[in-house]
Amino acid sequence: MQEIEISQLRALTDLIKQRHDYDFGNYAMSSFRRRVQRIMELYKFASFDALMEKLRGSDAKYFQEFLSEITVNVTEMFRDPTFWVELRDTILPALLSDNKIISIWHAGCSSGEEVYSMAILLKEMNALDKVRIVATDIDNAILAKARDGVYSAKNMEVNQKNYERMQGLYSLDAYYKEQAGKAYLDKTLVKDVSYREHNLVSEVSFAKFDLILCRNVMIYFNQTLQNQVLKVFHESLYKNSFLAIGSKESLIWCEIANKFLVVNNEEKVYKKVKD
Amino acid sequence: MHNRFQLDDHYRAIVIGGSAGSFQVISKILSALPTDFELPIAMCLHRLRHVRNGFVEALNIKSTITIKEPYDKEPIRKGNIYLAPANYHLGVEIGNSFALTTEELLNNSRPAIDILLASAAQVYGKRLVGILLSGANKDGALGMKRIKDRGGLTVIQDPKECLIDTMPTSAQKITTIDHSLDVQSIIDLLLELNYKVKNAKDI
Numbered sequence: 185m186q187e188i189e190i191s192q193l194r195a196l197t198d199l200i201k202q203r204h205d206y207d208f209g210n211y212a213m214s215s216f217r218r219r220v221q222r223i224m225e226l227y228k229f230a231s232f233d234a235l236m237e238k239l240r241g242s243d244a245k246y247f248q249e250f251l252s253e254i255t256v257n258v259t260e261m262f263r264d265p266t267f268w269v270e271l272r273d274t275i276l277p278a279l280l281s282d283n284k285i286i287s288i289w290h291a292g293c294s295s296g297e298e299v300y301s302m303a304i305l306l307k308e309m310n311a312l313d314k315v316r317i318v319a320t321d322i323d324n325a326i327l328a329k330a331r332d333g334v335y336s337a338k339n340m341e342v343n344q345k346n347y348e349r350m351q352g353l354y355s356l357d358a359y360y361k362e363q364a365g366k367a368y369l370d371k372t373l374v375k376d377v378s379y380r381e382h383n384l385v386s387e388v389s390f391a392k393f394d395l396i397l398c399r400n401v402m403i404y405f406n407q408t409l410q411n412q413v414l415k416v417f418h419e420s421l422y423k424n425s426f427l428a429i430g431s432k433e434s435l436i437w438c439e440i441a442n443k444f445l446v447v448n449n450e451e452k453v454y455k456k457v458k459d
Numbered sequence: 460m461h462n463r464f465q466l467d468d469h470y471r472a473i474v475i476g477g478s479a480g481s482f483q484v485i486s487k488i489l490s491a492l493p494t495d496f497e498l499p500i501a502m503c504l505h506r507l508r509h510v511r512n513g514f515v516e517a518l519n520i521k522s523t524i525t526i527k528e529p530y531d532k533e534p535i536r537k538g539n540i541y542l543a544p545a546n547y548h549l550g551v552e553i554g555n556s557f558a559l560t561t562e563e564l565l566n567n568s569r570p571a572i573d574i575l576l577a578s579a580a581q582v583y584g585k586r587l588v589g590i591l592l593s594g595a596n597k598d599g600a601l602g603m604k605r606i607k608d609r610g611g612l613t614v615i616q617d618p619k620e621c622l623i624d625t626m627p628t629s630a631q632k633i634t635t636i637d638h639s640l641d642v643q644s645i646i647d648l649l650l651e652l653n654y655k656v657k658n659a660k661d662i
Contacts, residue, residue: 187581187605190553212532212558214550214578219562256562264511345509400561403531406552410532431511432544432559434530 210409265349292401293319296330303373320382333369400430468659476572478594480622489522543570550578566598576602585610594626604634
């Protein structure tokens with residue numbers, strides 16, 4: 185298949201902004217191109233113009249499907265086990281030491297594996313009832329999936345291995361039931377989690393948190409948008425509270441990097457030190 | 460001397476892909492480069508998804524230039540060698556920086572060679588050199604085609620010399636390969652490239 189040109193991608197992001205009020209103009213174009221190409225193959229569009237035509241219409245249901253495919257929803261439970269060890273042994277104990285309720289925001293929670301991981305970790309720390317969790321994503325459909333906690337059983341092997349590497353207390357299958365190729369996570373784990381639609385690109389801070397996890401989300405944004413989103417996180421954090429990003433992400437090229445201090449460089453945990 | 464391959468002097472970056480049987484090859488290449496090698500090199504080598512540490516360290520034992528696993532949006536600088544990190548795809552982004560992603564596996568791989576090669580071809584066009592080494596699947600073939608389609612230079616390890624030749628022969632099947640070379644000749648080509656690029660700049 186012919187590769188999509190940058191000028192075409194610009195026309196596409198302009199159209200989506202105009203017709204559907206979502207702004208992908210500052211997404212990283214190398215991956216955005218692949219997502220668009222993937223959608224064209226998935227829905228068998230004969231040409232780029234055919235895709236444009238479809239999006240020019242006001243078919244809200246189709247746009248929801250487009251949105252679910254354009255965003256990347258590939259994740260694991262306990263991705264980077266050493267990161268979860270850092271949370272369990274250092275970050276969370278520090279936050280919980282004041283014996284007050286702490287708040288955590290999973291920004292770009294996707295299908296919810298990270299939220300379930302957090303709930304399991306907190307449960308094993310006897311702290312699940314001391315934490316208020318908010319999980320957000322741009323895609324309403326994936327939020328429904330995050331709430332359900334039903335995953336393909338074949339993914340559980342990787343999840344189990346990650347759980348073992350972070351030395352969880354039990355075995356991961358203590359938290360789910362398997363049936364007909366699906367793993368059903370124990371929903372009581374996330375019964376108090378607030379799942380809500382939120383677009384990091386266009387929306388502002390809505391609350392203050394002690395810990396924000398936004399791992400492998402900003403990698404889909406260009407530097408301009410990363411700067412903008414970091415400002416939202418900065419505004420959404422109490423002073424001396426924490427931001428965790430993906431292990432191969434860095435704040436050093438961001439404008440307000442100096443308002444954060446690296447707490448753990450290997451696991452990419454930062455502390456907000458300046459207002 | 461320095462004209463065996465009749466290379467142009469307009470190249471700005473090199474991308475290398477490899478899989479099964481490529482570790483020794485890449486080590487040999489890296490040990491033969493001068494420390495002032497000019498062009499940035501980005502490598503995507505198939506590796507274990509859940510082992511974050513150890514691989515770049517193993518390559519660095521032999522390499523004359525310290526190899527780094529880039530962060531997302533890290534600027535691509537001349538004189539540097541980069542390696543795709545475990546469990547991330549590595550791409551080249553507009554504005555001459557790297558972009559990492561956690562997209563689906565491609566060709567059963569993350570990092571996938573096709574993603575690095577095709578995205579680099581988009582940014583560098585004819586100023587890109589693509590090198591594909593020994594490997595057991597077809598990852599990288601489409602990427603080599605993208606490089607050729609945009610006017611870049613395509614080089615494969617001579618299938619006869621490869622431990623497993625599926626990767627270079629898959630590329631041969633779908634695009635024009637400018638040079639099919641044994642390891643020593645790949646090194647010679649890189650040295651000639653370095654000579655040409657450096658001298659073009661001095662004029």
